[in-house]
Amino acid sequence: MSTSSAPAVSLTSVSFAWPDGTPVFDGLQVAFGPGRTGLIGRNGSGKSTLLKLIAGVLTPGEGIVRTADDIGYLPQNVTLDTGLRVDEVLGIADARAALHAIEAGDAREEHFAAVGDDWDVEERATATLDQLGLGHIGLDRTTGEVSGGESVLLRLAALLLRGPGVLLLDEPTNNLDLYARRRLYAAVEAWSGVLVVVSHDRELLDRVDQIADLRDGEVTWYGGNFTAYEEIIAVEQEAAERMVRVAEADLRRQKRELLDAQVKLARRKRYGQKMWDQKREPKVVMGNRKRAAQESAGKHRVLHEEKLAEARERLDDAVEAVRDDDEIRVDLPYTAVPPGRSVLTLSNLTLRYGARVKGEFELRGPERIALVGRNGAGKTTLLRTISGDLAPVSGEVLAHVPLRFLPQRLDVLDDELSVAENVARQAPDATNNRVRARLARFLFRGAKADQRAGTLSGGERFRAALAALMLAEPAPQLLLLDEPTNNLDMASVRQLSSALESYQGTLIVASHDVPFLKSVGITRWLLLDGELRDVDEIPDDGLPAPRAPRDLADSASGTP
Structure with missing residues (x-):
């Protein structure tokens, strides 16, 4: 789990349901601390909903969400007003305008207040854009001139420039090409605060410090990156499948023992009935023996049925521990x-x-x-x-x-x-x-x-x-x-x-x-x-040398 006793984000007894009553979480307990966390889970398990609860976009029906730091949130579907300038998206437009006014000789107090201590705001913004491969985009350009992938990186640049204590990324590589992904990977590796990223991109998930697996409304933690997680899960799966085999064998044995016990009891019953019919012993003795046999038979039956029920329960538990790993089979x-x-x-x-x-x-x-x-x-x-x-x-x-x-x-x-x-x-x-x-x-x-x-x-x-x-x-x-x-x-x-x-x-x-x-x-x-x-095949550590990003007529407009 996290490496600090004072997590930056904690959710206590959080419950959330959609307006139609569909439950997502019921009493969720989870905390995120320093380091990079990869949040994984099946589609529909509530990963994006969890990020929205942390970011304050959604409000829980019950429970408490606490955040000790400023939150930066990059949603899965990024939409930008195409009329905004790049410096407005980055959140530096006012400081930049004030800086330019001061440089032009306008020494009004409001300009100094707008700049504050951020005299190198333009240099920092340009450096952040360069870090994400957006150096060719000027601060005065409008977002209508950038592609869909560039708009995702632009929103990320705004967050990096702001420097929140907690950074939440929801499927950040979905609309990024190979080149842009490499830039984002580098930004994630350089991040020193708290990071929670929802992704199915295993290259990105191999750059995190821990994996949080959201399943059935609960989070299970695994140390290491996604490759380490897969290795742990493979061992757990093998052990779980072995327990299923053991439980199945135990269930078969309990069924045989119950059947054997029923056969023995039936034989005793037939023998007792035969003795009764032939009246070879006093009636009182035979009656006592019959009652004792019935009590013994009842105890044996209950005992074996309990063992059988316990064996079935162990099998159910063992099967439950095995993950649903169904595979599509195509034989065409x-x-x-x-x-x-x-x-x-x-x-x-x-x-x-x-x-x-x-x-x-x-x-x-x-x-x-x-x-x-x-x-x-x-x-x-x-x-x-x-x-x-x-x-x-x-x-x-x-x-x-x-x-x-x-x-x-x-x-x-x-x-x-x-x-x-x-x-x-x-x-x-x-x-x-x-x-x-x-x-x-x-x-x-x-x-x-x-x-x-x-x-x-x-x-x-x-x-x-x-x-x-x-x-x-x-x-x-x-x-x-x-x-x-x-x-x-x-x-x-x-x-x-x-x-x-x-x-x-x-x-x-x-x-x-x-x-x-x-x-x-x-x-x-x-x-x-x-x-x-x-x-040639795309190598693990590089890409074919691309042409300049503005060579194609459609790259500026984001046309597919």
């Missing part, structure tokens, strides 16, 4: 692409917003392509052009196999239809039983398959969208995924990796999540940076 032989078969041809392609594919670019099966590049380079535009959602400015896209595209927004689902109905739309000739049998492989069993898509959690919605695409007819032999791990918890990312491992078609994944890309067996790395080109 019709998605297979023979080695060397031509899958996709791009010819002299010019995309909207300026990116290009020179000459003829061909993909052959069953390649696994990682599409990387800066925010605004045109990765989403390229995938949408390949899928047919967008027409190219010039050139030709020719897909030689059936393909499917999973966009970031997951808008392939009809929210008013059930999961099963959404899948059936993509495979109209499949029987209901066939649809449900296949959905079970995506962990939608029984009533879950009948749940309306609009009520699904983030992770469930992703699984449903993936099922709708991969179970479509004809089976997709080319699968396009756009930032598939955004907003997925770690368990869902593992499930996705497992599903893609068994997919036999050609895969193109646009992602900034390098560990995820490596986990799905990428065979070819493509960099889109004005033009599409092959690059």
Whole structure:
């Protein structure tokens, strides 16, 4: 846990429920102290809600939230007024204006009050922007001129410049490209105060000092980074599964002993009845023996039933200790692409917003392509052009196999239809039983398959969208995924990796999540940076040399 006896943040007996009555926390007890904490948990476990309670954005129904320091909070969805200047976002506009007035000879007292002791405010602001790779953005620019990823870093720069005692970050790398992520990682490593970060980015989580696992409304602490956490969990899982096996064996033994006892008691009962019928002993003696036998039989039955109940309880406890580690199973032989078969041809392609594919670019099966590049380079535009959602400015896209595209927004689902109905739309000739049998492989069993898509959690919605695409007819032999791990918890990312491992078609994944890309067996790395080109595998400690951040026409506007 934290290294200090006086935590900077503490929540005591905190309860919180949404307006519709859905409970999130009931009597939560947790404290955060010095150091960097990675807050993890399944989608819907309440991680973002917990940060909002600490930041004061939400108020608990019961309990107390105490903070000993100033709080800086970076929410998951950052929105900035496009008319604001950069210095206004950084919170230094008044001090900067006063400083310029003093330098111009205006010595009014209010200017000195506005500056205070912060005479180097511009230098500090510029240094902070440089630290986050935003040195090319001037303090007088407006936020409408920066990309979505840059706006996230700009909000972070404002927090770093302010220097709060406690920094709360909610999925800060979701909209950042590989280059921007490296900058954020460095800022996190340099942070010396209290930091609580919610993230599914394992590279970021490997830079924290401790992991707080939020599960079933309680927090369990693990020392070390995410890799150390996974190692501990693996040992715990192995021990828990071993206890399940022991408890199952004990339950079988107790069932056998109860059965044996019932057989013995039945034999004694038959013998006693035989003696009674033959009246070989005095009636009083036989009556006493019968009562004693009944009492003994009752005690034995109760004893064995208690042992059986205890064995069942031990098994239940052991099963409860094993984490839900269900994996998506994809066994779709019709998605297979023979080695060397031509899958996709791009010819002299010019995309909207300026990116290009020179000459003829061909993909052959069953390649696994990682599409990387800066925010605004045109990765989403390229995938949408390949899928047919967008027409190219010039050139030709020719897909030689059936393909499917999973966009970031997951808008392939009809929210008013059930999961099963959404899948059936993509495979109209499949029987209901066939649809449900296949959905079970995506962990939608029984009533879950009948749940309306609009009520699904983030992770469930992703699984449903993936099922709708991969179970479509004809089976997709080319699968396009756009930032598939955004907003997925770690368990869902593992499930996705497992599903893609068994997919036999050609895969193109646009992602900034390098560990995820490596986990799905990428065979070819493509960099889109004005033009599409092959690059070496992304190393753990670096990136392909990027072009200047303003080379592309769409980078300033944040166009995808």
